[in-house]
Amino acid sequence: MADLRTSLAGIESPNPFWLASAPPTNSGYQVQRAFEAGWGGAVWKTLGEPILNVTSRFAAVSFNGQRVAGFNNIELITDRPLEVNLKEIYETKKRFPNHAVVASLMVEPKQEKWHEIVKKVEEVGVDGLELNFGCPHGMAERGMGSASGQVPELVEKQTYWAKEAAQTPVIVKLTPNITDITSTAEAAVRGGADAVSMINTINSLAGVDLDSWNTIPHVGGKGAHGGYCGPAVKPIALNMVGECARHPRINVPISGMGGVSNWQNAVEFMLMGASNVQVCTAAMHHGFRIVEDMIDGMNNYLDEKGIASVRDLVGQSVPKYSDWGNLDLNYKIVARINNDVCINCNKCHIACEDTSHQCIDMLQDGHGNAYLEVREEDCVGCNLCSIVCPVDGAIDMVEIESEHPPMTWNERQAILSGVQDGKANTVK
């Protein structure tokens, strides 16, 4: 059995699976049951300024039979008194001393407010703090959450204020509602963050009802934008984690979240630079016990790969993630159709003919049987045919040896800039 223990900026946890700050971590009852089920850590539902919630709060986007492909909410932070939460945090930490209990915090962007709340939560024994600069609705209108989190100077300043009072590690949770998340991640690092976490939810409207014309969800006929999460946001979150992980000045650990639903997703986030993962939607959809599969799956994966510790996964794919200009223009793959597996549905032909490079021919053999064949010289290796193909193994994308060694766009432009004014004379 592999060693699943992790450490995020010194916050120790028996495994890399934490519950994200959200309804699953609303109370001591829930967090303790989650720890019993196997979760390694929990970021408590955000504590902060008094709020009131509305009903309804959630909506799901179903896609092709998947009930919760995406999840949308207009819920705010905790609506319970701070003292009640602190008492339950204390009791939880006492019962589970080896599990990670992190307090998520959101107050107005004022130094004394940050000092006050940091001191209060640290008194009850939390292992760390997560500053919620990400909530996209409700709190943002009051200058908190993503309204703070979109302005690098405010991220830096508030991180600094939290750090002034903090004894435990400070994680800064970032909003994805920004063009370049590395600018706010860097601001957090400048403010002294011990770690960053991402992503919070993405501004969204789940839908509009075709009969009532109400938004989904709506509150008595009125709607407001919410925050999107769940499987649909995973690619966005993974990119943001990767962009931060490969950024030279963001040199703090990352806690990754956004659509993590199983152990495979967790491995991806860790390979892309996350030291652990946080989960919300998948737990809300399937319950706390999904963590059993996550733990088993991760253990088996590591054992099969001969990897002793889950920590050895962290960042392994980061050097493989670069800018487009550094990709090899001479690398070439083409599609090959396996006619013994192909069911002749022609989806690849239609996709290629209508929307790609018209290189899949519909042919007939000597017995009049239809078959499909790729004209490899015209294939640009875009993958579309294999993406739309409904049968596993019917289309392989195979590598074709290039007649030239690697050359990137950046290298090409550099060499061309030398022959733009007619000065150079390099090829004979």
Add this chain to the structure above:
Amino acid sequence: MTEYAEYVLEKEQIDLMLEKGYAIKEVKENLSGAFVTFEKGKDDSDILHIKTADGRKYFSNLLFHQK
């Protein structure tokens, strides 16, 4: 003519110029493709208009790998 066939023609034209002793002197790339000036000696020059993406990749490779 498929794009590949167009590329093969362009490649042949480029190779022919090089075989004849011309060298790439200048490349001007714009929205219409690349205009590659070949030169032999002082006052013998010719321009090829290379339109296909593979053709533009091809002469770039020649320049890049024989730098």
